[in-house]
Amino acid sequence: MDTMRDRFIDITTRLLDDDPRLALVLADISAASFAPAKERHPDRVINVGIREQLLIGAAGGLALTGLRPIAHTFASFLVERPFEQVKLDLVHQGVGAVLVSAAGSYDWPAGGRTHMSPGDVALLDTLPGWTVHVPGHPDEAEQLLRHAYADGDRNVYVRLSAHQNAAPVPVEPGRFTTVRKGSRGVVLAVGPMLDVVLAATEGLDVTVLYAATVRPFDAAGLRAAVQDTRADVVLVEPYLVGTSANEAHAALADRPHRVLALGVPREEHRHYGSVPEHLAAYGLDAASLRERIAAFMW
């Protein structure tokens, strides 16, 4: 199976041929893979070198001229390093871009903390108007990228990860998908966490919702799900723990409810190793999740 990043490169290369409004800005990451696209569209595939402030600033300038810019690099360098550029050169200018990341929170544990960005979605939550897609499979990534490119001039973040589910889920941008129904509560699995959530809740009487779009948060979808269950909600997110807790509380503000937020802890884990080792260390493997979910709901 290909990765989400492979799919991003394939589909963006093809869409650059079809849509003269699209422009891709790179900061060396994935630049070699986009060489064929650059050859065909030298003025719309731009590699600024290892310059992430310029990556976002240039995307803002491209948008000011009416193009639909796509900016891509690892999440730590796309959102965290040039965060003021994201805030001012896109949002404050009143223009939009599609930011497509790779590497996420724990994709390359051997690379260490510098290449981990569990706080990216929480940071974007400090800004108005962002759509955030967190696909769990390359097919979903393709669908959501196509949607993002065509989504007017909105600011859209597409968070790609090497961590993915075995099979795609039918998703509708902005809507949660019901994967399993139960009565004791709702577990919301975000993107790549679905497989492990399904394994962890096997045989438990809970509803499992799936989110490949987390902003805007599908409050109506969550409210509908808790009509048939206790208003106990567990969030399982592949980034900073609690990132969507406020959204869940807001969605259920008019009724008694409980929320348990699970995700990547704030503390640094000064270990290298593999993705499964890190998920286990964070309590996001199936056995840990089952224990934490069951303790909360029963």
Added chain:
Amino acid sequence: MSMADVQFEDLPGLMGLMTGAEKHGPAATSTLDAIWVLYDRVLRATPETVEAQDRDRFLLSKGHGPMAYYAVLAAKGFLDPQVLPSFGAYDSPLGHHPDRTLVPGVEIASGSLGHGLPLGVGTALGLRAQGLTDPAVWVLIGDAEFDEGSNHEAVAFAGAYGLDRLHVLVIDNSSATHGWQGGIAARFAAEGWSTATVDGRDHEALYRAFTAEHPGRPHAVVARVEPKNA
């Protein structure tokens, strides 16, 4: 005052209508001559063409002290001079840093230093990608703003890329804390830019520098004015 025939000598009167940002006063007057010459004789930008895709763009990156900018915009008919006294008030379109969504003809919202030049790079790239090779993109920065690292990302890239429709106007009033030894133009020249350093109060010198040919290279004009703390 009728705006039909406003001259440079009338600008202090327009600036006098704005009060409340005196601490930015030197920053405002340092840019006055250069912005005037650009708008009066160089830029192809008028109130009628603020939405035209082939207009020249002027990006005021150094958003501090925008009184000279607002005065020139008023003089050139982008702004009603009657709004100038509202400068900085709650309902005014004129902030102590400009907002592009509030003032016709203002290309970027600025204030935080070091954002205009990268935005200018993207603007020049975007025009080129749409086959618009004629419009010029001008970015005004200050010598202290040049301290920001984001500018150096943009200077190196634009020089290497040969982004020849990009122009930078540096107002040098010696306000950078550690200065720029050897002068700012040397930094641009080292990255392959065409450069000129002129007296920022000499309108003919500014005009010649603004209109110098620079085939295949971006162009930087350093306009030196009296030191901020002189």
